[in-house]
Amino acid sequence: MMENSKVVELPASPEKKRRKLLLIIAASIVALSVTAVLVLSFSPLLAAKKIEVTGSKLVSEKKLLEALAPLQGVPLPRISESRVAELIGDEPAVDEIVVRAKMPDTLVVEVVEAEPVAILVDGKNSFIVSSTGEKLKKIGEKDKTKLPRVKASDETKDPEKFQLLTGILSTVEPKVLKQVSTATLTQAGFMELALPNKRTLIWGDGDKAALKNEVANIFLKQLKENKAKAKVIDVTNPENPVTY
Incomplete structure (x- = not known):
């Protein structure tokens, strides 16, 4: 190579300059964002x-x-x-x-x-309970919460049976539930609800709840209008309800 030869540096391409500028801007944004987060987190x-x-x-x-x-x-x-x-x-x-x-x-x-479904009455103590049978709140004698009352018994002391009862109660819609004074669980695992004027609504288990509510509402309306004299309404099988 000749001694007077020179190396000429070519200028950087516009694309390379643009990428470098974008990297600088991105790094600045990240740095500012981190700083802002830190300032806000501790300000x-x-x-x-x-x-x-x-x-x-x-x-x-x-x-x-x-x-x-x-x-x-x-x-x-x-x-x-x-x-x-x-x-x-x-x-x-x-x-x-x-x-x-x-x-x-x-x-x-x-x-x-949690949604309350009943009031557990255990001696002088009363508790609002959920659909899982859990005690949500202790209430006094003058509390006016309108929920079916469940008297403490061997069934309620069995967590599995009590949860079965409260679980079935959670399938009863408010329109029906507000007319219920007490709820009990039979040995067969069926729920029975006490209605006004010493009437009983046999609900059964938690299956077909929507149809049971529909049928129960029809009978309750008839009772209210004095069009039915039945003392017992059995919607255990809502396709073939029984009254007597």
Whole structure:
């Protein structure tokens, strides 16, 4: 090679420059996003100063607010549903929780409670119970909750049998349920419901619930209009209901 030969550097292609610029921009966006997240996660400007609880009827709102007190002052982005659930603890009436932030400083905790189906009367104590037979709340004698009452017995003390009864009760629609005073479970595993004027609705098991509700409503309407004198309505087989 001749001594006076020179190496000439070619300018970078426009495409290469564009890719380099895009990489720089992307890296800057990521860095800014991470910084923003860190700032928001630890900034006292977004700290929870207020806590609101909605949807609680069986559980005292005051009790829940006391349990959630440790979240006061914690930045909203750092408060998770798992942390809220941990603070609430094993509360049988709380089926689910939904947590959301109401900017700039309020934490809203929406409580979804278990559906009550009956009142278990055990001596002088009464408890609202769920479809799984779990005690949701202890109530006093003057409580006006309108639910079928179940007297404590050997059946109710057997968790499996009691859960069978409450499970069947959960298939009865409110329109029928509001006319029921007491519910019992027979040895055959069938549910019987006490109606006004010493009438009985034999419901059977939890099968064909929609049709049973439809048939029961027809008979209850007839009873209300004094068009039926039957003391017993048996919808165990709703395709062929029996009255006597």
